[in-house]
Amino acid sequence: MIRLSVVFVLLLVSNFLFGQTERPFPEIQEMSWGNEFTVEMKLSNDSAHVYDVEELYHSASFSKNNRDELVYYPVGLEKSFIDQLKARKISNSDTTNVEAKSTNKTLWSAIHYSIGGAYVHFINCLLYALETGELRVDAPLMQRPESDWKPKPRTESWKRTRKWNYYVPVRQRYAIREYKKKARNDNLKDLQSVPQHFIDLFLDTRDKDYEELKEKGAVEKLAKIDLIKILLASNYLGETQIKYIKNRVLKAMSRYSVNQLPSVIILDDFNAAVAMSLNEKGYQVQKIVFRDQEQLSEYEMKERKKTIRALIHEINEVNKEVFQKSLKKYYQKG
Known part of the structure; x- marks a missing residue:
């Protein structure tokens, strides 16, 4: 009898733990405009949320003729994409995998090999790792060793980085200086x-402003600024730093929270609030509601939704083109 009780308890515990680890992402059950300034949402986990429209990301007009600029939306990752990352089981494979080792030469190739996708996935995953604190630009592995060594002759890279305490320009003063030098060249x-708008935020932020953002806990703004710093320093990173950043990104992805709220983008041209996510193929529309839908017929709503879905599909295609062009430019310039 005691043995049966123990087995029963173990089954309960294992079921509880399994439920914790395999808990599904909540789905959107209902979504509507609360009033002119809010979007209301009910999820499958019985939670209800109200979004302030002014604080949501507003999408500018998209032109199909502009096929040279990446369209970025700050959206969460879809469960299928997270599951795909977990299924790869590659977090430690680079110690023995020759192919994985070879990708650690550049930050882009290291992360792309690990997560797949295109540039929007690269940006979103880096941002998420920075926002969660898994990745830090001032981590010990990013710190440069103290040294009085000087190359002979003095190289340009040594001159530009000699005052950095880290392999990334942590101080805004040095980071902005590096940006301007690279822009001139x-x-x-x-x-x-x-x-x-990431770059504009970065350039408008001085060291004092950066510290104020830290005090306020403005993690999203800090993550965008730190992302720019990492990318500015990418040509100075050694394999140790690249592997650190890659592993922190993978760690963050493995812990991607199911408690994250669905992402809502405001498409002003359509008077619409659109719940979206990002999977391996690009942006995916989950739900669309219109501010003026009480004045719309069923046919008008159907046609407008059809147009929005076609637009998002077009954006995904443009992003693929931009991604391919960027790769060509990257390797042409070396």
């Missing part, structure tokens, strides 16, 4: 597909 290839 037309050598911003590692930032060529980064959203412009």
Whole structure:
């Protein structure tokens, strides 16, 4: 009897743990405009949430003729993409896998080999790792050893990085200086597909501003700034730093929270709030609601939704083109 009780308890515990690890991502059950300034959402886990429209990302007009600029939306990752990453089981494979080792030559190749996808996946995964604190630009493995060594002759890279305490320009002063030098030399290839508003935020932030953001806990803004710093320094990173960044990204992805709220983007041209996610193929539409849908007929809503889905499909195609062009430019410039 005691043995049966123990077995029963073990089964309960294992079922509980399994339920914790395999808990499904909550799905959107209902979504609507609460009023002119809010979007309301109910999820399959019985939770209800209200989004402030002013705080949501508003999408600018998209032109099908502009096929040279990446379209970036700050959206969460789809469960299928996370499951795909977990199924790869590659977090430690680079110690023995020759192919994986060879990809650790550049930050892009190391992370791309690990997560797949295109540039939007690269950016989103790096940002998530930075936002969660798994990846830090001032981590011990990113610190440069103290040394009085000077190359003879003094190289350009030594001159530009000699005041850095880390392999990444942690101080805004040095980071902005590096950005301007690379811009003058037309050598911003590692930032060529980064959203412009990330770069604007980075350039508008001084060291004092950066510290204030840290005090406020503005992790999303800090992550965007630190992303720029990492990319600016990517040509100075050694294999140790590249592997550290890659492993931190993979660690963050393995812990990707099912408690993350669905991402909502406001498409002002359509008067619409669109719940979206990102999977291996690109952006995926989950739900669409219109601010003025009470004035729309069923046919009008259907046609407008059809247009939005076609637009997102077109954006995914454009992003693929931009990604391929960026790769060609990257390797042409060396």
